[in-house]
Amino acid sequence: MKPINVGLLGIGTVGGGTFTVLQRNAEEITRRAGRPIQITVVADKDVTRATAITGGACKVVDDAFAVVSDPNIDIVVELIGGYGVAKELVLKAIENGKHVVTANKALLAVHGSEIFAKAREKGVMVAFEAAVAGGIPIIKAVREGLSANRIQWIAGIINGTTNFILSEMRDKGLSFETVLKEAQRLGYAEADPTFDVEGVDAAHKVTILSAIAFGIPVQFDKAHVEGISKLDATDIKYAEQLGYRIKLLGITRRREQGIELRVHPTLVPAKRLIANVEGAMNAVLVQGDAVGATLYYGKGAGAEPTASAVIADLVDVTRLATADPENRVPHLAFQPDQLADLPVLPISEVETAYYLRMRVEDKPGVLADITRILADEGISIDAMLQREPDEGEAQTDIIILTHICVEKQADAAIAKVEALPVVQGKVTRLRLENLQ
Amino acid sequence: MKPINVGLLGIGTVGGGTFTVLQRNAEEITRRAGRPIQITVVADKDVTRATAITGGACKVVDDAFAVVSDPNIDIVVELIGGYGVAKELVLKAIENGKHVVTANKALLAVHGSEIFAKAREKGVMVAFEAAVAGGIPIIKAVREGLSANRIQWIAGIINGTTNFILSEMRDKGLSFETVLKEAQRLGYAEADPTFDVEGVDAAHKVTILSAIAFGIPVQFDKAHVEGISKLDATDIKYAEQLGYRIKLLGITRRREQGIELRVHPTLVPAKRLIANVEGAMNAVLVQGDAVGATLYYGKGAGAEPTASAVIADLVDVTRLATADPENRVPHLAFQPDQLADLPVLPISEVETAYYLRMRVEDKPGVLADITRILADEGISIDAMLQREPDEGEAQTDIIILTHICVEKQADAAIAKVEALPVVQGKVTRLRLENLQ
The missing domain is CATH 3.30.360.10 (Dihydrodipicolinate Reductase; domain 2)
Structure with missing residues (x-):
């Protein structure tokens, strides 16, 4: 079957890894994908370095825009990063009916909606396995x-x-x-x-x-x-x-x-x-x-682990591009007209447990004052650790693990604890998750 | 869009879980798949029990062969298990142009080649995520x-x-x-x-x-x-x-x-x-x-974890069935004409490290005899543990961890060790893998 022609934008660490793994495992990948997947052209500002890496195995250009408009290219791999020119290039590639594979988490997290809408309009795939957790699928x-x-x-x-x-x-x-x-x-x-x-x-x-x-x-x-x-x-x-x-x-x-x-x-x-x-x-x-x-x-990072994800996306596009775009796996897992408008909660509304560390005077009644404040705010205590003061010191650390509460409850309690004259400075607050 | 009609063969633990999860998460699954996925008919020998589980939400029959021939059914889910009637039913469903989802590891491990060949011929998908490690994809x-x-x-x-x-x-x-x-x-x-x-x-x-x-x-x-x-x-x-x-x-x-x-x-x-x-x-x-x-x-098991995999396959088939069969993800990951004829090695040719435990007389020279045998067979020792004999006992345990060798080397060495008069009974041999 006809090879899939890939245009690679940016041949840094991950781009170099992608080039290497595609070459080294060409036979294995072809056995899986049913046809060769080959990088036909690489665009990089540093043409000399790019030529050294590719060793003449494909064309090297310095103009990435030429690649996204190249009629021979089936899939554009964007490994430039950032929101600037990468965004322009991805949108242009989609505009030109090309499938896109990208590792650009920043671009997708910020401009994903615009990019996926354009891709839908053009019926192309945008795959981004490499954007999260490197080689882990x-x-x-x-x-x-x-x-x-x-x-x-x-x-x-x-x-x-x-x-x-x-x-x-x-x-x-x-x-x-x-x-x-x-x-x-x-x-x-x-x-x-x-x-x-x-x-x-x-x-x-x-x-x-x-x-x-x-x-x-x-x-x-x-x-x-x-x-x-x-x-x-x-x-x-x-x-x-x-x-x-x-x-x-x-x-x-x-x-x-x-x-x-x-x-x-x-x-x-x-x-x-x-x-x-x-x-x-x-x-x-x-x-x-x-x-x-x-x-x-x-x-989650590194040249070849990330390349593993980029190439898995190339194989996916090769295998699935012929599916009816209306039925294909949606870019964001859910059908575009089925996205929920659930709000993202502000941090003050988050529910979690807490680790609180405070420096206190070693005096009677301190712990009673602190635990009273927590109780008044409706926060219950899961565990506590109080160190003996170091030799010659009049202060010590108290560490409290709370049960789950709403963050604004914790904020209110911490403000009151910090206002106690026996508590020195700020309370150190970390969140705790049981993950069960 | 038109719903996908599923025929379920066997409503035991996993079948029941599949029915429950498909119902409970119907909205979520439809948002992902782009269309409802519904169990239209269930075949089970125990019609009374099946009717109790499904609560009249779908047709229940006792003849699974009627389901695989039902022209309204798009996908057949086989949860009967075993090599017997399950094989016949799967082949018949494929013959009738239906996609098949199965959790039947025994059937695929033994008769997979025949089933996948038939599916290729008919251009249908056979999905089996639930066959290995339950809910883990x-x-x-x-x-x-x-x-x-x-x-x-x-x-x-x-x-x-x-x-x-x-x-x-x-x-x-x-x-x-x-x-x-x-x-x-x-x-x-x-x-x-x-x-x-x-x-x-x-x-x-x-x-x-x-x-x-x-x-x-x-x-x-x-x-x-x-x-x-x-x-x-x-x-x-x-x-x-x-x-x-x-x-x-x-x-x-x-x-x-x-x-x-x-x-x-x-x-x-x-x-x-x-x-x-x-x-x-x-x-x-x-x-x-x-x-x-x-x-x-x-x-790796249980009603709902396994159902999770069965339903993921149903969603996959729904999403991808329109892809050109020549390009779709191949059943066994590799293109059918690209399977390698690498032999499966007999256990005697396997390379691994070993844990060897032997019961020996507590006498001078015993360890020298044993380690000499291992050295002569080209097996090197990675670690050793020798217990002091229990009070009043004349025997003790020696445990040896070896480096990697070929199993037949280990077999030969073990036979010689067992032949030593100071070694009691059989050597206990376990394999050891560093997994790195």
Whole structure:
């Protein structure tokens, strides 16, 4: 059968991996797809580097717009990233009737609705397995594998950089800053790590997962985003003593009033499988009403793991492009005219449990005052840890784990606790999820 | 759009779950599939029970052959099980141009080639996500999600009954017989548990996984099958002391000479995620050349988890049936004219590491004799444990973990060790996989 001709936009890490794996596994992929899938043209600003990587096996150009208009190209793979020219190129490719495969989570989380609408209009596929959790086929699992279920919630370790940092902080008892430097040296964190460590990357990904799980539009601007840069090694240690690990989770949950969509450091019971996902690995836990909990684990980044997802999408498009567009797997798992207008809840309306750490004077009655405030706000206590003061100190730490409450209740209680004269400074507040 | 009409053959546990979930989540499923998916007719020998379950929501008949010939039926769901009438019905449904969804692992592992050939001839889909690992979308992951990869091996906990028994044996230090009785009482094991505990069920499933991973025909008769009924609680304890857990794994691995296809109790390093999968849960670890290791975890049995997979297949067929049959996802992941004729290797040619336990006289030179035999057979030792004899005993246990060797080497060495006058009785031999 006629080969599928692919135009590759951007041959950096993932683009290079895609090129390599498509070449190395050409025979295996053809046996699966029923026809060869070949990169016919690569567009990259650095033509010299691109030519070195492709070794003359395909055309190299510096003008990506020429590729999206090339009549020989069946599928455009966009690996440029960002919202700028990538968006223009994707829309132009769709306009020209080409299927698109992209790893661009930022683009889809922010401009997905516009892109999918255009794709529908033109009857083309837009596939994005590589946008979430790298090589783990989580998009396919949620969109197709669990389609019988009313999904209840998803919680995922979907940023390898932060999971690596948290693993190292726990293992070695080091501070965030020290481990970040090590991660940068090892190539696990970028020179400007903001997107990763502040949770933005994870929020892009959980925004996409939320849309395909609940049938709502992508709406990154509604996500609550907190990273790990302010996380104190002390809290990792206390969490461990209480039987928990701290992970940066992307969480989305369906409630009657709306959808929770949030990224933040989270205490998770140490005995859960997901709590034991270490280093740069990713894992996503999905709770469905029929299937119960399922977990998906693997490498969430890197040249070849991400290429694995890009190429799976190429094979998918090759296999399924002939299906009637009205019947094909919808871009966001649900039929476009069936998206729900459930609101994304503000963080103040989120329901979760809490870890609270406070520095208090070692005096009688302190604990009574604090627990009274919590009780008055309707917050019940699940566990408590009070350290003996260090030798010669007049202050000590109290750690309280609460049961589930609404965040604004917790906010109100924390404000009152902080106002107590015996409580020093701010209360450290982390969220806790039992994931059951 | 016009509803999809489903004929359900057999409304036992999984059939009942399928009926319930399709009804409960009708709205959600329609939003995904683009049209209602409805069970129009149920065939079951027990018409009274079937009518009670369906509550008059659809027609109930006792003649399954009438359903597979019913011109109104688009998809036939076969949940009867076994090789007998189920095979006839599936072939007849295909013959009549109907798509088939089945959870029947035994049927596919043994007669898959015949069934898929007939389906190809008729241009219909045969979907079987529920046949392996219940609600975990592992078929979809391997067949579609990892299609970029040259799969290297798969190792899975794919029988919940045996994993429950092994977890209990380890947790409580009880014997196989005791725990089996408890499992039967709790409904985790059947009255006749042979298929589960002797590894046959797991072998059916790994046979299917092997086919879709490596592009070979299903060939259950070539699988090496060992269950857990002879497993001694002593070995679980020693394994733990050495940092391992014992799991019944279905393993299939690609080697240059052919494919390994085997089910047996296996020592796995305790720190691996899969070693921590407890109770009746399932998990499958897949190693691909591009993606590395990915793991899929969830409930492998039960009414609704299995129904989740059956219904996902119904949605898939609804979404994709309009695709050109030549291009659609092939039944066994690879194009039918591209199946490889790699042989399935006999167990004597398998490569693995070993756990060897032997009872020896507590005399000088015993260990030297044993290690000499291993060295002469080219087997190197990875770890050793020798217990002090119990008070008043003249014998003790030696446990040896070997590096990887070919099984026939191990067989030869074991025969020689057993022939030593200082070694009492048989050597207990378990296989060990590092899964990395």
